[in-house]
Amino acid sequence: xxxxxxxxxxxxxxxxxxxxxxxxxxxxxxxxxxxxxxxxxxxxxxxxxxxxxxxxxxxxxxxxxxxxxxxxxxxxxxxxxxxxxxxxxxxxxxxxxxxxxxxxxxxxxxxxxx
Amino acid sequence: xxxxxxxxxxxxxxxxxxxxxxxxxxxxxxxxxxxxxxxxxxxxxxxxxxxxxxxxxxxxxxxxxxxxxxxxxxxxxxxxxxxxxxxxxxxxxxxxxxxxxxxxxxxxxxxx
Numbered sequence: 001x002x003x004x005x006x007x008x009x010x011x012x013x014x015x016x017x018x019x020x021x022x023x024x025x026x027x028x029x030x031x032x033x034x035x036x037x038x039x040x041x042x043x044x045x046x047x048x049x050x051x052x053x054x055x056x057x058x059x060x061x062x063x064x065x066x067x068x069x070x071x072x073x074x075x076x077x078x079x080x081x082x083x084x085x086x087x088x089x090x091x092x093x094x095x096x097x098x099x100x101x102x103x104x105x106x107x108x109x110x111x112x113x114x
Numbered sequence: 115x116x117x118x119x120x121x122x123x124x125x126x127x128x129x130x131x132x133x134x135x136x137x138x139x140x141x142x143x144x145x146x147x148x149x150x151x152x153x154x155x156x157x158x159x160x161x162x163x164x165x166x167x168x169x170x171x172x173x174x175x176x177x178x179x180x181x182x183x184x185x186x187x188x189x190x191x192x193x194x195x196x197x198x199x200x201x202x203x204x205x206x207x208x209x210x211x212x213x214x215x216x217x218x219x220x221x222x223x224x225x226x
Contacts (some may be wrong), residue, residue, distance in 0.1 A: 042216040105157035
């Protein structure tokens with residue numbers, strides 16, 4: 001199984017600022033994803049982080065708000081830009097295992113926007 | 115529309131008791147169904163993965179069933195422990211796609 005770490009684990013931010021979340025995997029992976037989990041809700045896919053090219057965003061999510069970097073096969077960042085209280089959520093990084101039926105999740109970053 | 119619905123939304127049981135969580139889905143074409151456990155403040159952890167041909171799969175005290183004809187699944191927890199308190203999420207994968215369709219989860223609280 002893949003071991004995924006995220007930084008920071010939690011943060012409290014002011015409205016209008018930006019936060020960059022880091023995701024580190026202990027092995028090279030092809031597919032890496034970013035999810036959002038709003039309070040009391042299940043997970044929603046934000047985008048697929050593609051190595052060497054622009055991320056693929058899901059409906060309702062745009063690059064200007066959630067820019068993503070994927071410089072190599074073990075690392076990705078998600079930035080939450082110009083934050084508002086509605087962005088308060090848990091943000092999770094996820095990767096596919098060697099078996100594509102397996103998907104592993106990071107511990108999440110709990111973001112609170114005041 | 116591809117959907118995954120879970121019931122109950124929340125459940126409280128006494129330690130040592132058994133419980134069963136339900137999942138209905140309308141995802142097509144179907145690839146596999148997974149149950150994840152998510153502790154508060156943590157990422158989801160996979161409990162079981164079942165493909166079309168599998169009816170039952172166990173992982174310790176967790177037993178998942180799948181009826182692909184009726185598009186229903188259940189997760190049975192035996193002899194519950196306090197550490198079972200978590201959200202349990204049913205997730206369905208579409209064939210030829212890496213995208214997952216998540217249920218809203220069942221919040222389980224096990225009381226001493």
